[in-house]
Amino acid sequence: MGIKDRIAAVEATYGRLRALGRDPSRLEFQNVWSPTEATLEGRPMMLFGTNNYLGMTFDPEVLEAGTAATRALGSGTTGSRIANGSYGGHKALEAEITRFYAKQHCIVFSTGYVANVGMITALGGKDDVLLIDADSHASIYDGCKMADAETIRFRHNGPEDLARKLKRLEGHPGDKIIIVEGIYSMLGDTAPLAEFAAVKREAGEGVYLMVDEAHSLGVLGESGRGQCQATHVEDDCDFIVGTFSKSVGTIGGYCVSNLAGFDAIRSFCRPYMFTASMTPGTVSTARAAFRRMAERPELRARLWSNCSALYRGLGDLGFETGPEVSPVVAVKLRAPEIAVALWNRLIDEGVYTNIAIPPATPNALSLLRVSVSAAHTETQIERALNIFASVGAELGIIEPGAGRAERFHVITGGAAAKAGGRTRPAPQGPASAAATT
Amino acid sequence: MATADDIEARILALLTAKVKQDVAVTRDTNIVADTGLDSVSVMDFVLELEDEFDINIPLDRIAEVKTVADLAAAVQDLGGSS
Numbered sequence: 411m412g413i414k415d416r417i418a419a420v421e422a423t424y425g426r427l428r429a430l431g432r433d434p435s436r437l438e439f440q441n442v443w444s445p446t447e448a449t450l451e452g453r454p455m456m457l458f459g460t461n462n463y464l465g466m467t468f469d470p471e472v473l474e475a476g477t478a479a480t481r482a483l484g485s486g487t488t489g490s491r492i493a494n495g496s497y498g499g500h501k502a503l504e505a506e507i508t509r510f511y512a513k514q515h516c517i518v519f520s521t522g523y524v525a526n527v528g529m530i531t532a533l534g535g536k537d538d539v540l541l542i543d544a545d546s547h548a549s550i551y552d553g554c555k556m557a558d559a560e561t562i563r564f565r566h567n568g569p570e571d572l573a574r575k576l577k578r579l580e581g582h583p584g585d586k587i588i589i590v591e592g593i594y595s596m597l598g599d600t601a602p603l604a605e606f607a608a609v610k611r612e613a614g615e616g617v618y619l620m621v622d623e624a625h626s627l628g629v630l631g632e633s634g635r636g637q638c639q640a641t642h643v644e645d646d647c648d649f650i651v652g653t654f655s656k657s658v659g660t661i662g663g664y665c666v667s668n669l670a671g672f673d674a675i676r677s678f679c680r681p682y683m684f685t686a687s688m689t690p691g692t693v694s695t696a697r698a699a700f701r702r703m704a705e706r707p708e709l710r711a712r713l714w715s716n717c718s719a720l721y722r723g724l725g726d727l728g729f730e731t732g733p734e735v736s737p738v739v740a741v742k743l744r745a746p747e748i749a750v751a752l753w754n755r756l757i758d759e760g761v762y763t764n765i766a767i768p769p770a771t772p773n774a775l776s777l778l779r780v781s782v783s784a785a786h787t788e789t790q791i792e793r794a795l796n797i798f799a800s801v802g803a804e805l806g807i808i809e810p811g812a813g814r815a816e817r818f819h820v821i822t823g824g825a826a827a828k829a830g831g832r833t834r835p836a837p838q839g840p841a842s843a844a845a846t847t
Numbered sequence: 848m849a850t851a852d853d854i855e856a857r858i859l860a861l862l863t864a865k866v867k868q869d870v871a872v873t874r875d876t877n878i879v880a881d882t883g884l885d886s887v888s889v890m891d892f893v894l895e896l897e898d899e900f901d902i903n904i905p906l907d908r909i910a911e912v913k914t915v916a917d918l919a920a921a922v923q924d925l926g927g928s929s
Contacts, residue, residue: 544894560905565894578903769885 430747431754434765444468445659445785450762456790458720458780459764463737464628464709465785466659472698476660479694487690492676492683499693506700507664511635511650515672518664518693520685522624522653525663527553528681529620529651530589534559537584541575543567543601545594545772547622559584566594566772569605576613586617592626592637596771596779598736600630603637607646620649628657628703629737634710657703660695662688713737713784716791720782723795728808741778748807749776755801761794849900854927855919857899862915865892874916900927 411419424433441449445465446457466472479499487494504516519525530553534540538559542550545566554561565571572588579586588610590601603621610619623636631639634657638647648669654662676682688696703709714735721735732740743749746767753765756778764779771777802808849857855874863872868883876882878889893904896918902925912918 544890554906560907562903562905563890563894571894575897575903578901769887772887773891774885774888 427750430750432757434753445783446787446790448762450757453760455757455760455762456794457762458782458786458794459762460783461625461656461781462659462783462785463625463657463713463781464659464703465783466657466699466702468785469659469699469702471702472659472695475698476691476695480689480691483690485689485691487687489686490683491687494687496687497690497693499690499697500687503688503693503697504664506697507666510633510700510704511644511666513650513666514668516664516666517672517676517679517682518662518688519682520663520688521661522651522655522663523549523552524681524685525651525653525665526550526622527556528679529649529665529675530554530587531557531681532675532679533557533585533587533618533620533649534561535585539579539582539584539586540589541572541586542589543591545591545596546589547591547595547624550589550591550622559587567599567602569602569609572606573609573612576609576617584616586613587620588618589620589622592621592623592630593736593738595625595738596766596775596777597732597740598625598738599733600626600637600640600736603641603643603647607641607643610646618648619646620651621647623650623652625656625738627652628710629713634703634707654692654696654699658696658699660692660699662692662696709784713782716784716786717782719788719791720780720786720795723791724780724798727795727799727802727811729798729802737782739780739782740775741780743776743778743807746776748805749778751805752801752807753778755805756797759797759801761797849923849927851919851923854900854922855915858896858915858919858922861895861899862892865895872915874914874919876915877913878915878918879913896922896927900925902927 424435427433437450439448439450440452445460445462445467448455448457483497487497491500500518504518508514508516519528526549530540530550534554534557536558540554540557540559540561542554542561542563543566544563562575564575576586588606590606593600607619610617621638623638626636628634630637633639636650638644638650649665649667651665652663654660717737718735721731721739724739724741725731730742743752749765749767753763756763766779767776768774799811803810859872866872866882866884870881872882878884879886884892890909893909897904900922902922904921904925908921912921
């Protein structure tokens with residue numbers, strides 16, 4: 411199949427989506443003025459599809475650090491650190507992340523995607539074996555494709571399947587690298603890391619565990635290090651990878667490790683060597699965000715109280731959600747057309763979420779991916795739930811509910827309800843320009 | 848070690864159960880083009896084969912497979928038995 415065929419196939423797919431409403435690949439926000447608010451199609455929109463878990467993108471200190479560094483050191487580094495050299499900020503950021511994790515080494519990459527591809531190609535040499543969770547992110551699959559090692563896929567969150575596969579590799583001379591994620595980005599479920607760590611220990615020498623904490627950094631664990639910390643297996647996690655594009659609110663990625671000689675990876679990791687390094691602005695933004703994360707643990711507490719309100723609220727309305735309370739709340743729908751319809755109607759009413767349909771989803775699921783932020787107010791969550799209630803009933807996804815107001819009151823503390831500011835949506839009402847009701 | 852015919856028969860039985868469309872699955876069936884299974888479903892089918900034959904099937908081996916007969920050959924090559 412040539413490029414013209416592939417373009418035609420994509421246009422046919424998006425054409426079918428466009429026929430049902432908007433094309434998700436062509437949305438354009440005219441303005442973004444807070445972590446949770448933007449203008450779309452000339453109307454205000456509440457953002458529930460950002461991964462901006464701590465709302466860091468508009469923290470005044472973070473903004474000041476980024477702009478000051480840009481003014482002082484320029485807009486870009488215009489080359490890789492291997493070719494052009496490191497800036498002081500790159501080294502300082504690595505030292506700070508090393509301290510944050512209480513590990514010995516850190517390498518910073520230009521994006522989270524590059525961090526995964528870079529680390530996997532560096533770890534998975536010829537004769538080694540990469541063992542990956544079936545629901546891994548595309549960057550993990552792409553890294554595996556690029557690596558010289560063989561890749562074996564085990565069942566999602568299935569330590570027993572992993573153990574069987576490792577057993578079949580007994581006597582195989584190469585390294586085995588197990589790769590899992592802290593929180594999975596589609597359904598918001600967490601990895602059973604204690605069980606995976608036990609399987610790794612059982613498998614003996616030459617078996618390593620790499621954990622991608624992209625969605626769990628700043629979200630899970632006593633000091634926000636992620637699922638490794640939350641499950642008390644940090645010593646078993648040989649490589650912890652993450653991104654700055656979610657809780658940290660900018661762009662970039664990293665890997666921390668205690669492996670002796672880890673720094674030498676910089677000299678054979680091509681995705682590190684042949685990409686321009688993080689800009690002075692993004693480096694300083696990330697440094698400030700890590701500092702703010704440590705100074706403001708209440709952000710994590712607020713995030714979880716918001717997660718809980720949205721997750722339980724959607725469940726109480728009758729929507730089928732992901733398996734556990736999480737900053738990623740998946741709303742599962744019966745068919746792609748229903749997901750497209752719900753996603754469109756929510757935008758009509760002023761709620762932006764992410765849509766995910768096969769083949770981008772596990773088990774051919776059609777879902778809306780609703781992401782929660784510490785920056786969401788109780789009022790925003792309550793308004794979003796009200797809109798979900800009316801649009802969901804209108805589309806026949808949920809029963810038009812009774813007694814919902816009481817439940818919302820319990821869940822969110824009902825700030826708006828208490829103030830008498832909440833209007834009850836008409837279950838079968840037509841589309842209204844009710845973005846701010 | 849299982850014979851090629853035996854491996855093929857077991858794969859056909861598993862795949863027939865998996866395919867929802869009303870198509871006859873044979874050794875010449877193209878697993879992606881003819882069954883209505885998307886790429887992720889095919890990879891999930893491979894997880895079942897790994898259990899059935901007690902083998903690991905690396906992703907690059909799946910990439911080379913087109914038909915049921917190709918898949919049976921790969922399974923036999925990887926030592927599929929039990």
